[in-house]
Amino acid sequence: MAAKQTHSTALGNRENSACENLSQKSAERIKKLRRQKVDIKKLSNELLNSNLTALSQAITLVESQSNRHEDSVKKLIENCLPHAGNSVRIGITGVPGVGKSTFIESFGMHLISxxxxxxxxAVDPSSSISGGSILGDKTRMEKLVQSPHSYIRPTASGTSLGGVSRKTRESIALCEAAGFDIILIETVGVGQSETLVHSMTDFFLLLKLAGAGDELQGIKRGIIEMADAIVINKADGNNIDQAKSAKLEFNRALQLYPPKSNDWKPKVLLASGLKHQGIDKIWELIERFVKQTKSNQSFDDNRALQAKYWLTQSIEENLKKDFYSHSEIKIALKKELLKIDQKKTTAFEAAENLLKLYKKTKL
Amino acid sequence: MAAKQTHSTALGNRENSACENLSQKSAERIKKLRRQKVDIKKLSNELLNSNLTALSQAITLVESQSNRHEDSVKKLIENCLPHAGNSVRIGITGVPGVGKSTFIESFGMHLISxxxxxxxxAVDPSSSISGGSILGDKTRMEKLVQSPHSYIRPTASGTSLGGVSRKTRESIALCEAAGFDIILIETVGVGQSETLVHSMTDFFLLLKLAGAGDELQGIKRGIIEMADAIVINKADGNNIDQAKSAKLEFNRALQLYPPKSNDWKPKVLLASGLKHQGIDKIWELIERFVKQTKSNQSFDDNRALQAKYWLTQSIEENLKKDFYSHSEIKIALKKELLKIDQKKTTAFEAAENLLKLYKKTKL
Structure with a gap:
């Protein structure tokens, strides 16, 4: 893939000019919305009645960085939370070029059927475009976009991973409250986005291509371990043989890992998003996963663990931010690092000094 | 392996009665030492002159949890640090039964030759015996124990992973200052100890056994990724064929990972600690690793990164401890978790409330 395409996701491609026009329009709409005083009670009720315009407005509110909306967002989430949670949350990842958009189109249409x-x-923390979301190129999801039973929301962007996670977690809740029972969360295979998506989904699906040295490229360490299923995509036509041997290879690799705590053994499947082949088998597999993990309680346990994870993540991110952004600490930290380099202190001694300074400035 | 052996390390086996006697004697010696006023200048000089009794005393001081020794330890480390660092630090891990002791005996004797x-x-954070170290069963390292060119120090125990890491990092520095140019750090393949040892060593060696379903058992997720070399141990006699096919299997699995940042490609080797076979090849490999990583700067870069890692680890562990051990936070945290369970709040909202409370109590 060319470098300039690295940042495109299945839902958004900034190189596309149609997309930029949409983005502009949407930016204006968002600005207008921000100036309006929002009637949260009305918005919540409409959303709970599956009104998609209301859902879009609600997610835009959640994505807004504006402090002016903080209370509205809180109220909105509070109204929706009791109706959220009844869905299967599926994370989908894979390097650019693996065919995510086409796969999601085919998979989504099957689910609707x-x-x-x-x-x-979509989650793309590498995106640095601030203020609102990108409305992207959906040409590879033509049918899904038009279906009355789908809702597609492009990239939640943000400057911090913490910000992106919060927006995405809250958007999931809003979609569920609006009656969506399957949430697909797509991420591009770069940076820390997989860990993030993995920690907010029930099932994690890794899309791969067969052959072409792909096994050696672009898999971030640890991603295979997170996968509940690996799907070799584009397994059609001349690719079939290569895909089959890739399946063998991955099955062998998966055996090197011990069983997961939920007793689920990750599977490798072949599929073609383009030809709609193997898509039904993937959904059958996920249904089996849901049945199995719900019967042994690990489905709910995992969700509770995730909530606790995000609670502690959020706390700890804030504690660290507070510490490292402290002006006196910034200066002292540089000095201590230099002393470590010069073998005048150890990392632990340096930490103690910095913590003492931090406590002193807080009193 | 029987359950009771899970906690034994190559250097310490608490089931052994000879070991317990040693432990008692050593505990008494430690107590005596603690009552003494230590002449740090004298101790440092002796240690820097490669006096092993001084080295033992120094490590005992470092391992002492007593606040009374805090200043002595600081002074001691300060004296030794400028002379530390000139070694190759090798982490060695593997499940119980893989033959770590016998391997270390054979490998260590080869290095001395x-x-x-x-x-x-040795690092064993799962050990909860408090106050001092365990002097253990060294019968499987008979020759190494007796060599004037070796120093063997059993398990540094402690209640927190942070405590164990600090003690081990500082013990490494003391050994280096005493003239040891190769430091082997052994850990048993359970818990978080591998990550800990990996983050304080230059080279990480994973010992494995061929066959017997071992591939499927007991490998903690992520350990294969950390390995710079996988050694199939006990590759002798009837095991040879199985060992060779295990080597093939692991080589295939390693190909699924992208290259490491230091450009090192992990290797799989066969060895027999008992028959002293393949041991020389392992050392040749490590020498090649050191040469390569020193020439591309990644050896030093890695050490600097590790120091920074321990600095931030130490800071962040303390910030968290401070937060979670706060009495008001403890109560409020329980309440917020309950509210999350009841879908009355989100993890992020809960975190905000707790942080507000924390800041208020600090003013």
């Missing part, structure tokens, strides 16, 4: 309502969210 | 001075330390 089974009577489900599907929301698609 | 090459003109090196070898210190062996």
């Amino acid at each position: 089974q009577g489900h309502k599907v929301a698609v969210l | 090459q003109g090196h001075k070898v210190a062996v330390l």
Whole structure:
């Protein structure tokens, strides 16, 4: 893939000019919305009645960085939370070029044909465009975009991983409250985004390509371990043989890991998003996963663990921010690092000194 | 392996009665030492002159939890630090039964035959015996124990991982200052000890056994990724064929990971600690690793990164301890977790409330 495409996601491609026009329009709409005083009670009720315009407005509010909306957002979330949670949250990742958009189109349409309502969210913490979301190129999801049973929301961007996670977690809750029972969360295979998406989903799906040295490239360490299923995509036409041997390879690699705490053994499947092949098998697998983990309690345990994870993450991120952004600490930290380099102090001694200074300035 | 052996390390086996007697004697010696006023200048000089009794005393001081020794320890470390660092630090891990003791005996004796001075330390954070170290069963390291060019120090125990890391990092520095140019740090393959040892060593060696379903058992997630070399131990006699196919298997698995930042490609080797086979090849490999990483600067970069890692680890562990041990926070945290369970708040909202409370109590 060319470098300039690295930042595109299945839902947003900043190189696309149609997308930029949409972005501009959407930015204006967001600005207008921000000036308005929002009737939260009305908005919540509409959202709970599956009104998609209300859902969009609500997510825009959640994504707004404005302090002026803080109380509104709180109220909104409070109204929606009791109706949230009844969904299967599926994380989907894979390097650019693996065919995520086409896969999501095919997979989403299959889910809808089974009577489900599907929301698609995207996470791209590498995006640094501030203020609102990107409305992107959805041409590879033509049918899904038009379906009345789908809701597609492009990239939640933000300057901090913590900010992105909060927005995404809250958007998930809003989608669930609006009646979506399957949430697909797409992320591009770079940076820390997989860990983030993994820690807010029930099932984690890794898309791979067969052959072409792909096994050696672009898999971030640890991603295979997070996967509940690896799907070799584009397993069609001349690719079939290569895909089959990749499946063998990954099955072998997965055996090197001990079983997960929920007793689920990750599976490797073949699929073609383009030809709609193997898509039904993937959903059957996920249904089996949900049944199994719900019967052994690990589904709910995992959600409770995730909530606790985000609570502590959020606390600890704040504690650290407070410490490292402290002006006196910044200066002292540089000095201590220099002393470590010069073998005049140890890391532990340096830490003690910095903590003493920090406590002193807080009194 | 029987459950009761899980806690034994290559250097210490608490089931052994000879060991308990030693432990008692050593505990008495430690108590006596604690009552003495230590002449740090004299101790440092003796240590820097490679006096092993002084080295033992110094490590005992470092391991002492007593506040009364805090200033002595600081002074001691300060004196030794400028002479520390000139060694190759090698982490060695593997599940119980893999033959770590026998391997270390054979490997250590080979290093000594090459003109090196070898210190062996052990890390076992799962050990909860408090106050001082365990002097253990060294019967499987008979020759190494007797060599004037080796120093063997059993498990540094402690109640917190942070405490154990600090003691071990400082013991490494003391051994180096005493002239040991190779430090082997052994850990048993459980808990977080591998991550800890990995983050204080230059080279990380994973010992494995071939066959017997071992591939499927007992490898903690992520350990294979940390390894710079995987050694299939006990590759002798009837085991040879199985060992060779295990080597193939691991080589294949390693290919699934992207190259490390230091450009080192992890290798799989066969060895037999008992028959002293393949041991020389392992040392040749490590020498090649050291040469390569020193020439591309990644050896020193890694050490600097590790120092920074321990600095931030230490700071952040303290910030968290301060927060979570706060009496008002403890109560409020329980309440917020309950509210999350009841879908009355989100993890992020709960975190905000707790942080506000924390700041208020600090003013």
